[in-house]
Amino acid sequence: MTDISPSPRPSTLRAWLTDPHPHSPAQARMQQLWRMWRKLRRNGSALLGLTILLVIACAAIFAPLVATHDIYAQDLGNRLALPSAEHWLGTDELGRDIYSRLLFGARITLYIAFLTAIISAPVGLLIGTLSGYLGGWVDTVMMRVTEVFLAFPSLVLALAFVSALGPGINNAVIAISLTAWPPIARLARAETMIIRHSDYISAVRLQGASALRILVRHVMPMCVPSVIARVTLNMASIILSAAGLGFLGLGAQPPSPEWGAMLSTAREFILSNSYVAAAPGIAILMTSIAFNLVGDGLRDVLDPRHG
Amino acid sequence: MAETASFAKAMPGPARGRNPILPQLLSLLRLVLSVCVTLVGLAALTFLIGRMLPIDPVLAVLGDNATQSAYDAMYVKMGLDRPLIVQFGQYLWNILHFDFGNSLLSGRPVSEEIIRVFPATMELATLAMLIGTGIGVPLGVIAAVYRNSAIDHVARIVSLLGYSAPNFWLGLMGLVLFYATLGWVGGPGRIDLIYEFDLQPVTGFYLIDALMAGNWELFGNVFSHLILPASILALSALAYVSRMTRSFMIEQLEQEYVIAARAKGVGRWRIVWTHVFRNVAVQVITVVALSYAFLLEGAVLTETVFAWPGFGRYMTNSLLAGDMNSVTGCTLVIGVIFVGLNLVSDLLYRVIDPRTRQA
Numbered sequence: 001m002t003d004i005s006p007s008p009r010p011s012t013l014r015a016w017l018t019d020p021h022p023h024s025p026a027q028a029r030m031q032q033l034w035r036m037w038r039k040l041r042r043n044g045s046a047l048l049g050l051t052i053l054l055v056i057a058c059a060a061i062f063a064p065l066v067a068t069h070d071i072y073a074q075d076l077g078n079r080l081a082l083p084s085a086e087h088w089l090g091t092d093e094l095g096r097d098i099y100s101r102l103l104f105g106a107r108i109t110l111y112i113a114f115l116t117a118i119i120s121a122p123v124g125l126l127i128g129t130l131s132g133y134l135g136g137w138v139d140t141v142m143m144r145v146t147e148v149f150l151a152f153p154s155l156v157l158a159l160a161f162v163s164a165l166g167p168g169i170n171n172a173v174i175a176i177s178l179t180a181w182p183p184i185a186r187l188a189r190a191e192t193m194i195i196r197h198s199d200y201i202s203a204v205r206l207q208g209a210s211a212l213r214i215l216v217r218h219v220m221p222m223c224v225p226s227v228i229a230r231v232t233l234n235m236a237s238i239i240l241s242a243a244g245l246g247f248l249g250l251g252a253q254p255p256s257p258e259w260g261a262m263l264s265t266a267r268e269f270i271l272s273n274s275y276v277a278a279a280p281g282i283a284i285l286m287t288s289i290a291f292n293l294v295g296d297g298l299r300d301v302l303d304p305r306h307g
Numbered sequence: 308m309a310e311t312a313s314f315a316k317a318m319p320g321p322a323r324g325r326n327p328i329l330p331q332l333l334s335l336l337r338l339v340l341s342v343c344v345t346l347v348g349l350a351a352l353t354f355l356i357g358r359m360l361p362i363d364p365v366l367a368v369l370g371d372n373a374t375q376s377a378y379d380a381m382y383v384k385m386g387l388d389r390p391l392i393v394q395f396g397q398y399l400w401n402i403l404h405f406d407f408g409n410s411l412l413s414g415r416p417v418s419e420e421i422i423r424v425f426p427a428t429m430e431l432a433t434l435a436m437l438i439g440t441g442i443g444v445p446l447g448v449i450a451a452v453y454r455n456s457a458i459d460h461v462a463r464i465v466s467l468l469g470y471s472a473p474n475f476w477l478g479l480m481g482l483v484l485f486y487a488t489l490g491w492v493g494g495p496g497r498i499d500l501i502y503e504f505d506l507q508p509v510t511g512f513y514l515i516d517a518l519m520a521g522n523w524e525l526f527g528n529v530f531s532h533l534i535l536p537a538s539i540l541a542l543s544a545l546a547y548v549s550r551m552t553r554s555f556m557i558e559q560l561e562q563e564y565v566i567a568a569r570a571k572g573v574g575r576w577r578i579v580w581t582h583v584f585r586n587v588a589v590q591v592i593t594v595v596a597l598s599y600a601f602l603l604e605g606a607v608l609t610e611t612v613f614a615w616p617g618f619g620r621y622m623t624n625s626l627l628a629g630d631m632n633s634v635t636g637c638t639l640v641i642g643v644i645f646v647g648l649n650l651v652s653d654l655l656y657r658v659i660d661p662r663t664r665q666a
Contacts, residue, residue, distance in 0.1 A: 144344060144345070145348065147345050148345055148352055149352070151345055151349055151642050151645050151646050152638065153601060153603065153604030153645060155604050155607060156622075156637075156641050159622065159626060160635065161359075162626075163356075163626045163629070163631070163634045164357075240471075240473050244475060244607075244608050247473075247611070248608070248611060248626075249627065250623075260473075263473075263475070263476060263479065266479075267479060267612070271482070271483065271487045274479075274483040274487075277476065277480070280476075281473060281479070281480065284473045284476065285468075285471055285472050285476070288470075289468075289471040
């Protein structure tokens with residue numbers, strides 16, 4: 001015990017991150033993140049995915065600066081134009097600049113994906129951990145409900161919800177969230193079933209912690225890594241669902257530069273001017289690939305059991 | 308430790324015990340019971356979705372100009388004055404008799420319309436499943452045998468694309484390339500207009516109908532319309548099936564019996580196909596059953612692109628028209644098929660795999 005003397009304060013950030021004796025919980029946490037990053041860095045495809053995501057995120061954030069045209073400005077004299085120096089990816093059926101619209105479309109896509117994740121992940125986590133920790137009839141009822149939601153293919157269920165809520169981006173987010181939480185709940189439940197029998201939970205319980213405290217402070221944090229990995233993988237299918245809804249005319253509505261909605265209007269000109277549909281489709285494909293790659297990489301790092 | 312032991316016992320697993328019949332029957336009964344509960348849950352969910360509707364169901368039937376007395380009469384006739392639980396009971400009773408109400412668009416029973424459009428989707432999804440399985444299973448096996456080789460990487464990229472590509476976009480691009488540019492396949496729809504009246508729909512599966520009529524020209528035309536949407540739809544099934552086959556195979560290839568067989572001098576591919584693959588075949592079949600269910604989902608978007616007069620297009624059209632009976636009917640039917648396919652794959656496990664049959 002005596003040889004664990006505090007090492008001298010490290011001078012560089014790298015030394016701080018690799019110091020074998022962390023001085024504070026914050027430092028320990030940062031070190032953990034650092035080790036994960038080093039593991040992730042060795043995974044080439046995950047890095048590729050991360051790079052694509054960064055590019056898309058930058059495109060979304062800096063869209064007003066990088067865009068060359070007003071995304072709603074019509075130019076009917078120059079409709080369905082081929083790519084040129086003026087319009088880098090050509091123009092659509094109303095003469096609007098496709099490149100600029102794609103950039104703003106990235107905002108909508110990421111907005112839908114992150115909002116859905118922010119809604120569905122906590123709900124799934126809460127239901128899964130409650131169900132796994134409490135067991136008994138609570139578990140039975142909650143898992144029944146989860147199974148019912150899982151019994152529908154997610155796009156079909158989202159369609160049904162949208163039909164009841166009405167079309168629009170926010171309703172699409174609600175509809176997709178309603179279909180996205182069950183797999184997360186299942187995952188969190190399985191994790192909780194393993195965690196709740198571990199010694200440290202018994203120790204906390206013996207100290208007199210309430211079920212709520214155990215759940216929030218000691219069970220949920222343990223489930224978070226695998227939930228994050230799962231949510232990242234889910235993002236790919238969330239984006240495909242959102243684009244599908246937009247394509248069917250049930251998600252984002254036409255003047256909006258949402259990629260699915262852009263494809264929906266481009267469809268009418270597809271046989272004569274196919275490149276109009278090329279760019280939004282490639283954008284959807286790249287985003288979805290990127291989330292799949294990063295999700296796979298994160299799963300290997302965060303959740304070794306499923307790797 | 309006692310807790311861990313009881314946890315292990317609670318885990319679902321193959322039936323144990325000396326008399327395998329009774330526990331098996333019991334577990335089968337439990338399975339059937341849980342499926343019934345899930346089905347009631349499905350009905351409850353679609354019932355609620357129908358209730359969430361912003362559209363007044365009475366006005367949807369009568370039109371906006373209905374008088375107050377007509378409105379009240381219809382309100383009572385539709386049972387809307389009764390408690391919600393009684394209404395749900397009525398709803399359950401109706402769907403047990405395959406009665407989803409009448410379509411607001413056509414005025415005909417929804418169940419009749421679903422039966423009418425279903426063969427088109429079945430034909431599409433079945434061919435897609437055959438393509439996906441026919442390519443996906445060998446691809447997964449080869450990728451597992453030659454792990455980390457070039458072919459494994461190709462398989463990985465193919466399945467990544469299958470998971471990530473929006474199939475409606477692939478459909479659009481496929482139409483541009485193979486129909487408009489190369490002219491290799493038929494365009495949207497199930498059949499060329501000039502053949503429309505040659506075909507006598509008996510089964511509703513046009514390929515089979517054309518075969519029964521012995522009309523090869525017709526068969527060729529139907530096939531040329533079917534092959535592109537089916538291939539594009541197949542890509543997601545291919546991705547799923549090949550990935551799962553690969554991981555099942557890798558798990559089995561590491562077993563000791565493989566080393567034993569090799570030590571005895573059994574040839575490599577003989578080991579792969581007659582020893583290893585037979586052990587994963589049941590798992591692969593269940594994956595194929597599940598992928599079939601996902602194909603029905605994918606069909607919703609593919610059918611829109613290819614103007615395919617099937618289930619998915621019927622559902623989206625009803626949706627856009629606010630025809631709620633059709634939408635909830637369709638949702639319920641898809642849900643029941645999903646549960647059914649899950650049940651089938653579960654039963655296949657029990658019936659085919661001798662390891663779960665004998666204790």
